Amino acid sequence: MSMQEKLIETYLIDGVKFPFCKGCGHTHSVRYLDKALTLLQRHPSKVNLVSDIGCIGLVDALFSDIHTVHTTHGRSTAFATGIELADSILYDSDLKTIVILGDGGATIGLLHIVQAALLNVDITVIVCNNYLYGMTGGQHSSFTPFEMVTTTTPSGSIVPPMDVCKVAESCEGGFIARVLATDKNLHEILAQAIEYPGFAMVEILEMCPEYGLKYGGVDGKKLKEIVDRENKELGVLVHRKDREEFSSLYKKSIDKNSFDAILKKSDKTIQQEFTSSLEKEIGVVIAGTAGERVQLSSYILLQAAIGSGLHATQKNDNPVTQGSGFSLSEVIISPRDIYYTGIEIPQYVVITSADGLREITANGLLSGCSDETFLLVDSSLHLENVKGKIVHVPLRQTFGPDRAAVGGIGIFIWASGIIPRESFEREIKIKFPKEAEKIIGSVYQLTNQIIFSENA
Ligand code: SF4
Numbered sequence: 328m329s330m331q332e333k334l335i336e337t338y339l340i341d342g343v344k345f346p347f348c349k350g351c352g353h354t355h356s357v358r359y360l361d362k363a364l365t366l367l368q369r370h371p372s373k374v375n376l377v378s379d380i381g382c383i384g385l386v387d388a389l390f391s392d393i394h395t396v397h398t399t400h401g402r403s404t405a406f407a408t409g410i411e412l413a414d415s416i417l418y419d420s421d422l423k424t425i426v427i428l429g430d431g432g433a434t435i436g437l438l439h440i441v442q443a444a445l446l447n448v449d450i451t452v453i454v455c456n457n458y459l460y461g462m463t464g465g466q467h468s469s470f471t472p473f474e475m476v477t478t479t480t481p482s483g484s485i486v487p488p489m490d491v492c493k494v495a496e497s498c499e500g501g502f503i504a505r506v507l508a509t510d511k512n513l514h515e516i517l518a519q520a521i522e523y524p525g526f527a528m529v530e531i532l533e534m535c536p537e538y539g540l541k542y543g544g545v546d547g548k549k550l551k552e553i554v555d556r557e558n559k560e561l562g563v564l565v566h567r568k569d570r571e572e573f574s575s576l577y578k579k580s581i582d583k584n585s586f587d588a589i590l591k592k593s594d595k596t597i598q599q600e601f602t603s604s605l606e607k608e609i610g611v612v613i614a615g616t617a618g619e620r621v622q623l624s625s626y627i628l629l630q631a632a633i634g635s636g637l638h639a640t641q642k643n644d645n646p647v648t649q650g651s652g653f654s655l656s657e658v659i660i661s662p663r664d665i666y667y668t669g670i671e672i673p674q675y676v677v678i679t680s681a682d683g684l685r686e687i688t689a690n691g692l693l694s695g696c697s698d699e700t701f702l703l704v705d706s707s708l709h710l711e712n713v714k715g716k717i718v719h720v721p722l723r724q725t726f727g728p729d730r731a732a733v734g735g736i737g738i739f740i741w742a743s744g745i746i747p748r749e750s751f752e753r754e755i756k757i758k759f760p761k762e763a764e765k766i767i768g769s770v771y772q773l774t775n776q777i778i779f780s781e782n783a
């Protein structure tokens with residue numbers, strides 16, 4: 328940091344209000360995490376906080392500017408591992424990824440912690456251990472101490488607790504610490520963990536006044552008693568210097584030329600060659616049949632939009648069977664950042680098959696159409712009581728079932744004029760080099776017919 332740069336005093340949002348119950352250990356842990364970050368003075372763009380499900384999962388909204396990713400229960404460490412490997416192997420951008428989860432998340436996702444420790448991947452896992460599942464009603468977890476009363480162990484737990492620090496140590500984790508949420512040097516230990524080049528884990532022993540205190544009598548004094556009774560040590564337990572962090576080891580282990588070739592192949596950066604005059608965000612729904620390239624075609628729309636200088640997101644849906652039933656994409660295109668990837672009122676809808684029509688009828692997207700919605704529908708389909716301007720086009724007959732979606736998207740782009748048609752043509756030539764001319768020709772013909780019928 329240069330002398331001119333201002334010190335960051337907090338990474339928390341202005342006037343932060345902690346959502347946890349009064350006296351909850353999570354408040355301490357989050358405050359000390361913030362203190363650790365201010366000690367390190369990392370640029371916010373170089374900090375990534377990955378949260379789990381549970382009360383502690385509310386942490387995302389408390390921080391400003393740093394990256395945050397809220398994940399599914401127990402999987403936060405797996406997400407963090409993937410983010411870190413992508414960042415350091417593909418980009419080498421020095422992002423520090425921090426996982427924060429409860430003992431419930433750590434119980435459910437233990438194997439992810441095990442694997443991250445074995446790899447010695449450069450992430451920091453903060454386990455906020457209050458000995459039970461707080462958010463769901465105070466049930467015991469694998470961390471619940473022997474004889475502790477919880478809502479599911481009314482006579483006291485009859486099984487011994489897991490020692491997550493020992494588990495991580497046995498998996499060769501590089502930095503492991505156990506602390507109390509009330510420890511005055513907690514921020515220093517967290518800072519050491521975050522800066523450690525490899526897998527680091529800090530188990531913070533916490534109180535949950537709502538359940539741990541009410542049922543198990545776990546207050547600040549009892550926290551320490553539990554540690555003593557279980558013969559556990561506090562402080563930094565492991566600090567290894569003999570293990571190399573995974574991404575640098577990985578880079579050394581593979582041939583440089585093949586690595587560069589992999590990088591080149593995986594570079595999916597979309598170059599902007601075109602410009603669009605789109606002024607407001609629009610939502611486009613593309614609905615068809617699985618196996619008919621609906622999602623690939625929607626991806627072409629997304630690429631064409633980004634290639635025209637716009638922001639775009641794509642959300643896909645299909646049944647677990649993958650190759651049968653419906654296939655659906657929701658593409659949002661905007662001149663500004665997009666913060667929510669779902670569509671409630673679609674501005675444009677392309678329906679290529681009965682499967683797609685059934686699905687968007689069932690999930691409410693079709694009834695969400697307004698009078699301004701433009702619907703491009705295969706000629707074989709009949710729509711009843713749907714708001715909007717409906718245009719029937721022989722998509723399946725003209726393009727064939729597995730090109731109907733891409734044809735529909737082409738017509739949508741040409742007819743709506745929201746992005747330059749050249750951007751679509753560029754992507755079509757890349758994805759369907761042999762058929763590009765034919766697809767573009769048919770799109771041109773059908774679009775003219777639509778315009779003609781509208782004017783008629
Ligand atoms: S239920 Fe327990 S863990 Fe959750 S916020 Fe309240 S005190 Fe904290």
Ligand SMILES: [Mg+2]
Pocket residue numbers: 429430431455456457458459460461
């Ligand atoms: Mg818990």
